[in-house]
Amino acid sequence: MEVHSILFRTLPQAFFLLLIINLATTPYGYVQGQGTRVGFYSKSCPQVETTVRSTVQSHFRSDPTIAPGLLRMHFHDCFVQGCDASVLIDGPSTEKTAPPNQLLRGYDVIDDAKTQLEAACPGVVSCADILALAARDSVVLANGPSWQVPTGRRDGLVSRASDTTTLPGFTDSIDVQKQKFADQGLNTQDLVTLVGGHTIGTTACQFFRYRLYNFTTTGNGADPTIDSNFLPQLQALCPPNGDGTRRIGLDTGSSDRFDGSFFTNLRNGRGILESDQKLWTDPSTRTFVQQFSGPIRGLLGLRFNIEFGRSMVKMSNIGVKTGTEGEIRRVCSAIN
Numbered sequence: 001m002e003v004h005s006i007l008f009r010t011l012p013q014a015f016f017l018l019l020i021i022n023l024a025t026t027p028y029g030y031v032q033g034q035g036t037r038v039g040f041y042s043k044s045c046p047q048v049e050t051t052v053r054s055t056v057q058s059h060f061r062s063d064p065t066i067a068p069g070l071l072r073m074h075f076h077d078c079f080v081q082g083c084d085a086s087v088l089i090d091g092p093s094t095e096k097t098a099p100p101n102q103l104l105r106g107y108d109v110i111d112d113a114k115t116q117l118e119a120a121c122p123g124v125v126s127c128a129d130i131l132a133l134a135a136r137d138s139v140v141l142a143n144g145p146s147w148q149v150p151t152g153r154r155d156g157l158v159s160r161a162s163d164t165t166t167l168p169g170f171t172d173s174i175d176v177q178k179q180k181f182a183d184q185g186l187n188t189q190d191l192v193t194l195v196g197g198h199t200i201g202t203t204a205c206q207f208f209r210y211r212l213y214n215f216t217t218t219g220n221g222a223d224p225t226i227d228s229n230f231l232p233q234l235q236a237l238c239p240p241n242g243d244g245t246r247r248i249g250l251d252t253g254s255s256d257r258f259d260g261s262f263f264t265n266l267r268n269g270r271g272i273l274e275s276d277q278k279l280w281t282d283p284s285t286r287t288f289v290q291q292f293s294g295p296i297r298g299l300l301g302l303r304f305n306i307e308f309g310r311s312m313v314k315m316s317n318i319g320v321k322t323g324t325e326g327e328i329r330r331v332c333s334a335i336n
Contacts, residue, residue, distance in 0.1 A: 035152055035320065035322030035323060036150035036151055036152040036153060036317060036320055036322060037150050037151070037152055038148045038149070038150050038151070039151075040129075040150070040151040040152035041121075041124065041125060041129075041151060044121060044124050045117065045120065045121035045124045045125050047120060047121075048117060048121070048125050048129070048130075048133070048151070049133060051113060051116050051117055051120070052113045052117075052130055052133040052134055052137060053133070053137045055109060055112050055113040055116065055134075056070065056109060056113075056134050056137040056138060056141065057137070057141065058112075059106075059108070059109045059112070060138070060141045064141075064142075064256060065105075065201070065202070066105065066106055066109060066138070067138035067139070067141050067142045067200055067201075068138070068142070068197075068200040068201025068202070069104065069105035069106040069138075069201070070105075070106040070109060070110075070131075070134045070135050070137075070138040071135045071138050071139060071197050071200070071201075072104065072197075072201065073087060073104050073105070073106050073107075073110075073131065073135070074131050074132060074134070074135035074316070075135075075194070075197070075315070076095075076100065076101055076104060076164075076167060077128070077131055078184070078315050078316060078318045078319075079166050079167050079168070079180070079184060079318070080095055080163050080164050080166055080167065081095075081156050081158060081159070081163060081319065082156070082318050082319020082320055082321065083128050083131075083132060083153055083315075083316050083317065083318055083319065083320050084128050084153065084154070084155055084156030084319070084320070084321050084326060085126065085127035085128040085130075085131055085153075085155045085156060085329070085332060086155075086156040086158060086159040087101060087104070087159070088107065088110060088127055088131070088332045088333055089159040089333060089334065089335065090333040090334060091159070091334075093160065093161045093162070094159040094160070094161060095159045095160065095161055095163065095164055096159075097161050098161035098162075098164040099164075100164050100167045100169070101164060103204070106134070107332075107333070109134060110127060110130055110131055110134060110332050111331070111332055111333070113130050113134065114127060114130055114329075114331065114332050117130070118330065123328050123330070124328065125328070126153050126154050126155045126326075126328050126329070127155050127329050127332035128153035128154065128155050128156075128320070128321075129149075129151045129152070129153050130332070132149050132151070132153065132316045133149050133151070135312070135316075136149050136312070139197075139200075139258055139308075139312075142200045142256065142257060142258040143257050143258050143259070144199075144200075144258025144259075144305065144308070145258075145305040145306070145308060145309050146309070147309030147310075147312060147313060148313075149313070149316065150313065150316070150317065152320075152322050153320045153321060153322065154320075154321040154322060154323075154325055154326035154327060154328060155321070155326050155327055155328060155329045155332075155335075156321060156326050157326055157327065157335055166180060166183065166184075167180075168180050168181075168275065169275065170203075170207050170208070170273045170274060170275050171274055171275065172275050173278065174278050174279070174282040174284060174285055177191055177275060177278075178191060178284070178285075181194075184315070184318045184319075185314075185318060186311070186314065186315060186318075188284060188285060188288070189288055189302075189307070189311070190311045190314060190315070191279075191285065192279055192285050192288035192289060192292070193288070193292075193304070193307045193308055193310075193311040194308075194311050194312070194315060195275075195276060195279060196260075196262055196263065196292065196304060196308060197308070198250040198251060198262055198273070198276060199250075199251045199254065199255075199257070199258050199259055199260070199261065199262035200250075200251065200255060200256060200257070200258050201249075201250050201255065202247035202248055202249050202250060202255060203247070203248060203250055203272055203273060204244060204245050204246065204247055204248070205237070205238035205242065205243065205244050205245070205246045205248060206244035206245065207273065208234075208238070208248075208272055208273055208274065209238045209240075209244065211223040211226060211274055212226075212231065212234055212235050212238060213235075213240055223274065223277075225269055225271075225277050225278075225280075225281055226269055226270075226277075227268055227269030227270055230252075230268075230269065230270050234248075234272075248272060249272075250262070250272050250273070250276070251265060252265055252270050252272070253265075260292050260293055260304045262276075263289045263292040263293035263304070264293045266279055266280040266289050266293070267280060267289065267290070267293050288302065292304045292307075
């Protein structure tokens with residue numbers, strides 16, 4: 001990353017501007033996975049992307065909160081057993097029954113798209129690919145960037161709740177977060193970039209209220225990293241004995257729009273989850289937050305929209321099953 005930044009600072013101006021334009025307009029399909037590729041279904045089911053897109057749009061029109069739901073579901077799928085739609089499987093002790101996944105939303109969107117694609121192209125399109133495409137389409141609908149999604153994933157045959165310990169947690173230290181990402185082949189920049197997906201969506205009071213009153217490291221008080229002017233607002237929204245399921249925007253002031261304000265909030269001590277705010281307090285991740293939230297965003301290194309697309313393609317290729325591995329499920333909630 002240091003080399004990347006130095007390169008941008010030393011490039012001749014004309015070439016620098018040309019590179020920026022090229023990055024802004026080049027599709028994100030240049031990051032290929034183990035057997036996945038852009039346009040995998042171009043002959044076998046050419047309508048796959050339009051079908052998924054129209055399905056997500058239809059659900060989004062009636063419930064815009066489905067966008068962060070689908071993005072989160074894709075993330076939670078990829079971090080457990082790879083991006084193989086194992087999070088979609090019903091049954092006792094499957095991934096979706098584990099505590100980190102119990103509030104996931106968007107299963108009906110995936111099922112709807114799958115039903116249409118099975119009617120048009122029986123046994124061709126995997127649930128894992130539908131989920132990857134739906135996550136991208138959700139970001140676009142929230143005014144975020146688009147990118148080309150390599151496809152060709154197959155669906156997994158294993159789904160165990162016990163495997164979800166690989167998912168990052170809201171109290172994880174930066175070292176733990178970095179290790180969990182590294183275990184999936186993702187680096188520190190990917191960590192900060194992908195957590196930036198919290199620019200859309202909400203969380204429940206029960207997942208951060210402890211920061212407002214009896215924070216573990218300070219005893220009888222609030223987390224000192226919370227902006228003192230912001231603290232009373234959070235306490236009013238989440239009183240000590242209030243409704244723990246009440247939803248609060250993860251990106252205060254912009255929780256329904258995909259933008260860089262999430263990082264500005266971290267700089268200002270307005271991160272909602274402890275794990276998010278630590279991205280600013282830890283020097284190893286702060287540099288990326290600074291570049292994503294600075295006054296001249298992207299000109300000296302990183303542009304959040306571009307990097308998000310890159311990191312999403314990288315994440316969506318974690319542990320993919322291709323070729324003869326796994327299967328193409330007939331319904332996404334059950335193994336054939």
